[in-house]
Every structure is written in C-alpha cells, then in structure tokens.
Amino acid sequence: MKLTILGCYAATPRTFTNPTSQVLEIKNRLFLIDCGEGTQVQLRKNKIKFSKINHVFISHLHGDHFFGLIGLISTFTLLGRTTDLYIYGPVGIKEIIMLQLKLTDSWINYKLHFKELSGKSSEVIYEDEKVSVSTIPLKHRIYTNGFLFREQLDKRKLNVEAIKKFEIEQCYFQNIKNGKDIVLDNGQVVKNAQLTFDPALPKSYAFCSDTAFSEAVIPLVNNVDVLYHEATFLQSEEALAKKTKHSTAIEAATIALKANVKQLILGHYSTRYESISLFKEEAQTVFSKVSLADDGKTFEFETD
Ligand SMILES: [Zn+2]
Numbered sequence: 557m558k559l560t561i562l563g564c565y566a567a568t569p570r571t572f573t574n575p576t577s578q579v580l581e582i583k584n585r586l587f588l589i590d591c592g593e594g595t596q597v598q599l600r601k602n603k604i605k606f607s608k609i610n611h612v613f614i615s616h617l618h619g620d621h622f623f624g625l626i627g628l629i630s631t632f633t634l635l636g637r638t639t640d641l642y643i644y645g646p647v648g649i650k651e652i653i654m655l656q657l658k659l660t661d662s663w664i665n666y667k668l669h670f671k672e673l674s675g676k677s678s679e680v681i682y683e684d685e686k687v688s689v690s691t692i693p694l695k696h697r698i699y700t701n702g703f704l705f706r707e708q709l710d711k712r713k714l715n716v717e718a719i720k721k722f723e724i725e726q727c728y729f730q731n732i733k734n735g736k737d738i739v740l741d742n743g744q745v746v747k748n749a750q751l752t753f754d755p756a757l758p759k760s761y762a763f764c765s766d767t768a769f770s771e772a773v774i775p776l777v778n779n780v781d782v783l784y785h786e787a788t789f790l791q792s793e794e795a796l797a798k799k800t801k802h803s804t805a806i807e808a809a810t811i812a813l814k815a816n817v818k819q820l821i822l823g824h825y826s827t828r829y830e831s832i833s834l835f836k837e838e839a840q841t842v843f844s845k846v847s848l849a850d851d852g853k854t855f856e857f858e859t860d
C-alpha cells in the first residue's frame with residue numbers, strides 16, 4: 557500500500573503548497589482521494605499516470621477538496637481516455653460537474669459514473685476482490701465523509717513442502733488455497749491447515765478530512781494501520797477549530813490513541829503557520845507514532 561500526498565494544506569493554493577489531494581495505491585489499483593486545485597500538476601510532478609486513475613473519492617464540496625476535478629475530467633478527454641471514470645462524493649457533485657460541462661460546451665469521450673452519497677452512517681461504496689472502500693461520516697460545516705480503504709483477505713498460501721510430501725496434483729491447488737481439505741487416493745483426509753499457511757493480514761487506511769473532533773469516528777477507524785486525520789490548527793487556535801469545525805493536532809492524536817491505530821498522519825494544515833513541525837510536537841504529547849504529511853511526500857505501508 558503506497559500513499560502519495562499531492563496536497564495537504566487548507567484553504568488556498570500557494571507557491572509551494574497545494575490543497576487536499578492524495579493517491580492511494582493498493583494491489584495495483586490507484587484511488588484518487590479529493591482533488592483540490594493543482595492536482596493535475598501534482599500528478600505530473602509525482603509521475604503518476606493519469607490513465608491509471610479510475611476511481612475518485614471526494615470528501616465534501618468545499619473548494620479546497622474538489623476544485624481540481626473539472627480540470628482533470630477535461631484533461632482526460634484531451635488525453636484520449638476511453639475508460640469509464642467513477643466519482644464518489646456528496647449529493648450535488650454530479651450537478652456541479654454536468655453544469656460545468658454543459659455551459660462550457662464540453663464533451664467527454666468516456667463514461668462518467670457518479671455515486672452520490674447522502675448516508676449518515678458508514679456504508680460500503682466500492683468493492684472488488686482486492687479492496688473495499690467504505691465511508692466514514694465526519695462532522696464538518698457541510699456534509700462530509702472520510703473513506704476507509706481495506707485490503708480483502710488473501711487466499712491461503714500453499715505450503716510447498718507439504719504439497720510435495722502428500723504428492724498432491726496441481727489441479728487441487730485452487731481448492732486448497734480456498735481453504736478446502738483434500739482426500740488422498742488412499743482415502744486419507746489431509747486437513748487444510750497441514751497444506752497451507754495463513755495469508756498476510758490485510759492492510760487498512762483511513763482518510764479523515766475535514767472534521768471537528770468527533771468520537772463517532774473512533775469505532776469506524778478502530779485498529780486501522782494508518783489514519784490520516786486533519787489537523788488544521790494548533791492548540792493556540794482551539795477555539796477557532798471548534799468554530800470552523802476543524803480539528804487540532806491534539807484532537808487528531810486523541811482519535812488515533814482511542815482508536816488504537818498503528819500510525820497517524822497529520823495534514824490539512826492552516827496556511828497561517830510558518831512551519832508545520834509544531835503539529836507533530838503537539839500531537840506527540842498524546843500519541844507517539846505521528847508523521848507529518850507534506851506535498852510530494854510518499855508513505856509505504858509494508859505488508860506483514
Ligand atoms: Zn478543507
């Protein structure tokens with residue numbers, strides 16, 4: 557699992573910082589999460605192939621999270637895209653995009669699919685044999701969801717020594733990987749546990765931006781490997797965080813601690829701060845495994 561931060565600052569784009577957008581790669585699939593202004597340039601800078609993006613998840617309809625989307629959709633056409641594109645986001649996103657396409661007399665040569673969200677409790681919105689994605693309802697000024705990406709449990713791993721020992725033919729391998737026992741020609745039953753090893757534990761990544769401190773998030777991100785949680789403000793701006801329905805670094809760390817996550821990544825920093833290092837310092841007074849997101853930074857989460 558590899559996470560590339562394209563942008564992780566709040567509000568306005570600046571010379572060296574970009575609003576929210578990130579790419580999560582899981583088992584050869586790319587998921588674009590939020591699409592602030594500048595996403596296309598950041599994709600280019602980070603050498604991420606546009607054609608590999610088939611699923612875009614938009615947390616909410618504040619501009620710093622989706623103003624780059626219409627540009628990306630248009631560019632796909634210019635690049636000759638023919639593959640379907642799936643967009644997941646709050647109710648209204650379809651109307652916004654279709655209106656921009658209509659009034660600019662634009663056309664697209666691929667199919668756009670919208671899955672508009674309005675649920676107030678977590679729901680699975682994408683699933684294939686490798687990955688599932690569900691929503692994490694957040695508490696913000698407008699309707700907002702985070703997203704939980706979970707690898708599906710792999711098939712069991714063959715124990716090659718045991719397979720040889722029992723002289724099992726290849727045509728049975730699929731069944732064995734699926735957990736089935738085997739009956740040998742002499743009638744002896746060989747239990748699956750003798751023939752296989754447990755698969756690697758599935759990894760999980762939770763994206764939570766933007767949100768006020770919300771304990772409702774805790775059970776939804778419980779035990780995840782990596783939690784990205786917004787930390788727009790430092791403790792000195794706690795009152796402003798409450799008023800604008802954002803979180804402080806300490807609040808993000810409190811969620812990480814209570815949810816027993818393995819690693820916390822902070823982002824969505826207010827552009828009022830000269831340096832982001834204080835975010836880590838403040839968060840670490842509550843939770844030790846903290847990393848700071850920054851534009852262009854990548855995180856690789858190893859498989860066990
Ligand atoms: Zn924001």
Ligand SMILES: [Zn+2]
Nearest residue numbers: 616618696766
């Ligand atoms: Zn917002």
